[in-house]
Amino acid sequence: MKRLLAYAGIVIGLCILVAATSSQITGDVHKLRAPGKEKEWWREHYSAWGDLTAMAYLDNIVKFREARSFTYGQPAGTCKNNLDLYLYGDSYVTDIPPHVYSYVDSFHFIFRYQQQQCRLDTGKRNVLIIEVSERFLRAKFSDTSLYENIQVTQPIAGGILTESTAENEQHYASLLPSFKIADLFNPYINQNLEYHLFNYEFLTAPRLMKAGLNYRLFNRASGDVAISDDGQYLFLKRTVTPGHIYSCYGSISAGEINKIVASLNTIYKHYRDAGFDEVYLSIIPVPATILQPANYNRQIPAVQNHPALQMPVLDLYTVYKNHSSPQELYRAGDTHWNNNGMHEWLNLVNSTLRTENSKIDRR
Amino acid sequence: MTFNSLQFLVFFMVVTLWFFQLKNQKARIWLLLIASCYFYMSFIPIYLLILGGTIVIDYIAGMLIARSEGSTRKGWLVLSLVANIGVLAVFKYYNFFIDNIHTATGIIGRPLDLPLLKIALPIGLSFHTFQAMSYTIEVYRGRQPVEKNFVTYALYVMFYPQLVAGPIERPQNVLPQLKEFRPYNRDNVREGITRMLWGFFKKVVIADRLAMVVDRTFAHTSESSSLALAIGAVFYSFQIYCDFSGYSDIALGAARVMNIQLMENFNQPYLARNISQFWSRWHISLSGWFRDYVYIPLGGNRKGEARRKLNVFIVFMLSGLWHGANWTFIVWGILHGLSVIFFPGKDNFNANKRLAGLLWIPVNFILVTLLWVFFRSANVAAAWGYIKSIFILRGGSHYIGINSVEFGFSLLLIAIMLWKERVKPGHIISGKSFYAYTIFMVLLCYYFGVFIENQFIYFQF
Numbered sequence: 001m002k003r004l005l006a007y008a009g010i011v012i013g014l015c016i017l018v019a020a021t022s023s024q025i026t027g028d029v030h031k032l033r034a035p036g037k038e039k040e041w042w043r044e045h046y047s048a049w050g051d052l053t054a055m056a057y058l059d060n061i062v063k064f065r066e067a068r069s070f071t072y073g074q075p076a077g078t079c080k081n082n083l084d085l086y087l088y089g090d091s092y093v094t095d096i097p098p099h100v101y102s103y104v105d106s107f108h109f110i111f112r113y114q115q116q117q118c119r120l121d122t123g124k125r126n127v128l129i130i131e132v133s134e135r136f137l138r139a140k141f142s143d144t145s146l147y148e149n150i151q152v153t154q155p156i157a158g159g160i161l162t163e164s165t166a167e168n169e170q171h172y173a174s175l176l177p178s179f180k181i182a183d184l185f186n187p188y189i190n191q192n193l194e195y196h197l198f199n200y201e202f203l204t205a206p207r208l209m210k211a212g213l214n215y216r217l218f219n220r221a222s223g224d225v226a227i228s229d230d231g232q233y234l235f236l237k238r239t240v241t242p243g244h245i246y247s248c249y250g251s252i253s254a255g256e257i258n259k260i261v262a263s264l265n266t267i268y269k270h271y272r273d274a275g276f277d278e279v280y281l282s283i284i285p286v287p288a289t290i291l292q293p294a295n296y297n298r299q300i301p302a303v304q305n306h307p308a309l310q311m312p313v314l315d316l317y318t319v320y321k322n323h324s325s326p327q328e329l330y331r332a333g334d335t336h337w338n339n340n341g342m343h344e345w346l347n348l349v350n351s352t353l354r355t356e357n358s359k360i361d362r363r
Numbered sequence: 364m365t366f367n368s369l370q371f372l373v374f375f376m377v378v379t380l381w382f383f384q385l386k387n388q389k390a391r392i393w394l395l396l397i398a399s400c401y402f403y404m405s406f407i408p409i410y411l412l413i414l415g416g417t418i419v420i421d422y423i424a425g426m427l428i429a430r431s432e433g434s435t436r437k438g439w440l441v442l443s444l445v446a447n448i449g450v451l452a453v454f455k456y457y458n459f460f461i462d463n464i465h466t467a468t469g470i471i472g473r474p475l476d477l478p479l480l481k482i483a484l485p486i487g488l489s490f491h492t493f494q495a496m497s498y499t500i501e502v503y504r505g506r507q508p509v510e511k512n513f514v515t516y517a518l519y520v521m522f523y524p525q526l527v528a529g530p531i532e533r534p535q536n537v538l539p540q541l542k543e544f545r546p547y548n549r550d551n552v553r554e555g556i557t558r559m560l561w562g563f564f565k566k567v568v569i570a571d572r573l574a575m576v577v578d579r580t581f582a583h584t585s586e587s588s589s590l591a592l593a594i595g596a597v598f599y600s601f602q603i604y605c606d607f608s609g610y611s612d613i614a615l616g617a618a619r620v621m622n623i624q625l626m627e628n629f630n631q632p633y634l635a636r637n638i639s640q641f642w643s644r645w646h647i648s649l650s651g652w653f654r655d656y657v658y659i660p661l662g663g664n665r666k667g668e669a670r671r672k673l674n675v676f677i678v679f680m681l682s683g684l685w686h687g688a689n690w691t692f693i694v695w696g697i698l699h700g701l702s703v704i705f706f707p708g709k710d711n712f713n714a715n716k717r718l719a720g721l722l723w724i725p726v727n728f729i730l731v732t733l734l735w736v737f738f739r740s741a742n743v744a745a746a747w748g749y750i751k752s753i754f755i756l757r758g759g760s761h762y763i764g765i766n767s768v769e770f771g772f773s774l775l776l777i778a779i780m781l782w783k784e785r786v787k788p789g790h791i792i793s794g795k796s797f798y799a800y801t802i803f804m805v806l807l808c809y810y811f812g813v814f815i816e817n818q819f820i821y822f823q824f
Contacts (some may be wrong), residue, residue, distance in 0.1 A: 006380045013377035017370075185405045193369040210810050218769040222814070242582075 020192035021184055029196065045204060050334030052234035056225035057204075057211035064234055064333035071339060072100045075350050081105040082360045083353060084124040086276070088112070088150055089131035092284050092336055092345075102350040103357040110150055112136075117151045120275045125360050128271055129314070129349065131282040133335075134289060134300060135239050135246035141260045146267055152274035228292050234333050239286045242295075248288050249295045257299070261306045268311040278356060282314040284337070284345070287330040290320045314348045364405035366613045367566050367814075374402065375617060382621055388544040392518055395541075395621075399523040403486070406527075410485040413450060414521065420446045421495045422516050425502045429509035440503040447492045455484055459688030487527030489685055493652055495520050498534045500656055507534045515541055522623075524614040528607070530628040530648035537623070545622040553797050555620030558790040560804040561783075562612030567812035569776045570605035572769070573598040575813070579764030581739055584749050588759035592752050594770075595763065599739050600732045601777050604633065607646070616790070631784055633731070636723040638702040641731055649685070653678045676700040686738070691746060695737040702730060 019025045047054035049065045058064050083103045087093060088110040098107035105124060110116045112132075120126045128150070132140055140146065214220050221227050226237040242250025264281060271279045283300050300317040303309065320329055320341070329341035337345070364370045378398045385391045404411050424443030428436055461477045468475040498519065501507035510516040519538055525531075580587055580595025587595070611628040618625045628648050635641035642650050658678045664671040676697070683696015733750055740746035763770065792800050 003384070006384055009380045010377055010384070013373050013380070017373055017377070020370075184401075185408050189405075190369050193373065197369065197373075206809075213810060217772070219766045220769070 016193065016196055017189075020189050020196055021186060026192050026195070045199075045207070047333075050234070050331050050336075052221075052225050052236060052335055053333030055223055056221040056234060057207045058215060058221060058225075058234070058333065060208055060212050061215055063232060066332045066334070066338065068331070068334075069339055070095070070342060072097050075100055075102040075346075082124055083357055084108070084121055084126045085353070086110065086118060086126065086128045086150070087131060088128065088146070090133050090136065092133060092342075093131055096342070096346070100346055100350075102353045104353065112140075112149065115149055115151065120152060122275070125277045125356055126275060127353070127356050128276045128279045129282055130267075130279065131284065133284050134248060134286045135236070137283055137299060137303070138245050138252075138256065138260065141263045141267075142256075143263055144266055144270070147270065150271070152271065152276075228288070230292075232327070232332060233287055233291055233330065235288050235292075236286070236335050239335075240288045240292070248286050248297055248299065250297060252297045252299050252302070257302045257306065258308075260303055261309050264303070265308065265310045277359075279311060280314050280352060281311045282316060282345070282349070285317050285320055287335070289317070290326050290329060314345075314352055316345055316348060319344050319348060364402055366610060366617075367563060370405065374398070379620055383547045388542065391544070392514055392541060395523070396514055396518045396521060399518065399521040399526060402523040403521065403526060406486040407483060413454070413485055413488075414491060415517075417447055417450055417492065417495055418517050418520050421499050421520070422510075422513055424499050425509045425516070426511070428499060428503050436503065440499055443499040444496060447496050451488060451492050453480070454482060454488055456684075456688045490529045490531055491520055491526060493531045493649075493685075494525075494529075497531070497652060497656065501534050507538075510534070510538055522618070524617040525625055528610050528614070529646075530611060530614070530626050531652050532625060532648065536626060540623045548622055550793075551622050552620050553792060554790045555616040555618070557792050557797065557800060557804075558616030558619060559613045560616075560801060560808070561790065562609040562614075562616060563808050563812075564804055565605040565609030565612065565780060567808055567814065569773075569780060570602045570609060571813040571815060572765075572773055572776070572811075573602040573605070574815075575764045576770075576773070577602050577739070579762070581749070583760070584745065584752060586760050587752075587763075588761050589753050589756045591759070591761050591763050592749060596732050596736055596749070596753065598773070600633070600728070600735050601780075603735065603738070604629075605780065631781075633728050633781070634724055634785070635727055636720055637707060637727055638699065638730065639707055641727060642699070642703065649682065653682055657681060672704045675703050679703065690743050691737050691740055694743050694746075695734055698734050698737065702734075706730075 019029060045054050045057065047059045048067060049059060050068070053059055053061075053064050081103055082105060084106045085101055085104045086108045090112045093109070094111060098104065098109075101107060106121070108116070108118065110118075130146070211222055214222055215227075219227060219231065221234060224237045226235045226240050227233075228235060236246070238244045238246040240249055241247050244250075268279050281304075283304070285300060289296055289300065304313045304315055304317065320326060323329060323344070329337055329344065331338045364374065378394065381394055382391055385394060400411060403414060421443055424439050424446075427439040428443075431439060458479050461479055464475055464477060498507065498510075498516070502509050510519065515538065518541055519532075519534060520526075522532075522537065522541070577595055577599045580592055581599075584592065608629040615625050615627070626648055628646060630644040630647065632641050632645035635644050658674055661674040661677060662670055663674060677700075679696045679700025680693060681696070683693045683699070686692040686696070736749050737743065737746040740749060765773070
């Protein structure tokens, strides 16, 4: 009997190791366990109170329980819809419905992980807004990799041609079908093992208990989450870790700012030459930038106010900085804005679209 | 693959279960060698070739040394040592050396622009290189018969529990154990598991918790108060102890489960009453290596007091350099050497002076703690600034990265750790106590562990 158990242990252990190494197998396991949830299989826990609350398993802490509640009204002044709006963006704007944008005849959303080929209608004024969370500013705009996401081509069938799985691939190894020795030693194996071994609903309770214990005793959140100095907000730890590429703290060199600005100028020229009538940059400040600004590295104003920057900006940073109640712009347990914060951005966008539309009238 | 990872736990379970299902030692050696290759490759796969290369060289050198006499015998030993030290020199010290040439030639106004290597340091290079060298030296000295089986020799160097951070073993201790078939032994398994759990506790509950304070104070030296900096320095002493000795506990425990007894690497070093005693209790396998292969061949204490002091100085400077290619480690080693030379202290205190002896423990601890600041700092100037800031008793931020409850909890954990290792150093727990202890420690590590993917500090060496 003991021998049988030992062999069972060996086989199960090997299977788990192989499954955690192989993208193919882990993907298949995930499809079986959570049909329809292709993305982010490695983090199953969901909390209605926010992504950071979920990451830190702080669902039981009342002060971080701010429900997701957004309202989307009809914008004023949309009698002439002559704009084609292309919005490249991330999770801040993913769920915003097209009808909230003023003067827009045709709306195209390009998610940051996707690639999309755009067929511009020369009869319309084509506006591209490049929205980026501050934490991705340095990583995304130190080069022109954006070209892979937004491709402007000759007329074709239109719509999304390819949905890249680039981000998911970073979290998988590819043991099969094209096997490489290095695939056996992928850096995400522990993350995958955690999924295979411990990502079950019945194990959520002890995790919530551990997180609650650490919070109540030590005022600490676990994993990738930090608590604001005033204790009222959760921050993504990387955004407040000096030196991290996602961080709004720690010094950022003039050379790096210059490099970002140079990339933005190249991108601006590229898309203007490709046929866009105007291209805007919209950087969304991370919560720590507005809510805990003492050590802010001022990377947004450094880029936006750079004398060499050619791309026009939708300056949400200044709007937020001058807001009468900046603490009412972000959700307490989430990396994103709340309804107020979103509407400040929408006002800025619609005001810009109004200006763009007026340029058509003058034409 | 770090010991405090899920990958290691699954890997260890599979290898251990498989090990005991094999009924002959040859198969077990093959299993452990393959497992050790997988373990090492999980850091940077290609570096297995470097390790393999040195193993082949030392294996052949061992054979040639064994069948030669006189100067030829010595020649083969020198060749093998040059090969090992050459690998260390290229991968660990080349860039440091070139950097210093750049600085020196810049200072004299004739700058040289020599190329730097863009390579990462293979994990644990200094450990397995030293272990390999001890084999050829022992064969040369005739104290170890040559190992003719290549697979067994390769496993001696690569045995995964001690491959990347020691203990730096001797062939006389490990090779006979690797060759002997030993059946499953429940007491060894229990002792091994309880020791591993104690190691995990020291690493994830204590060391990684203290790391939050240490990282904070060393990153914010200029704005922190003297008190905060002093706490950071003291916590670093315990962090590095719990980190490194925790690793050793896991290594010794993992080997013990498979009936292999590795040498002890620590013996309550912070209870030492002088710096010499500290070095007989801290990283014992490295101290022993330098004693046997450097200090004694240099003459030890046989050539007069002045020569002894010089030998001690050389050994500690080399020990500092062994830890890393940075002036901070060299200065740390030199300061330890000078402390041993000029403040040797007393080992024995009679009954009347027992209290006086006890008083030397905190004095020695403070000295060791101040010297650790060099070890932890990015450069010598930063270390000096840190130490100076402690002693000028300045104000500033008292924030140390954790709240007062966690600070108190950290002190309690340190006290428990010291008490346990002093009063109950054993690890065999029989019957129901074993299961209760295991469950308790697993829960303790889970609920109070700090999981921030911190590698063990000594992996970098």
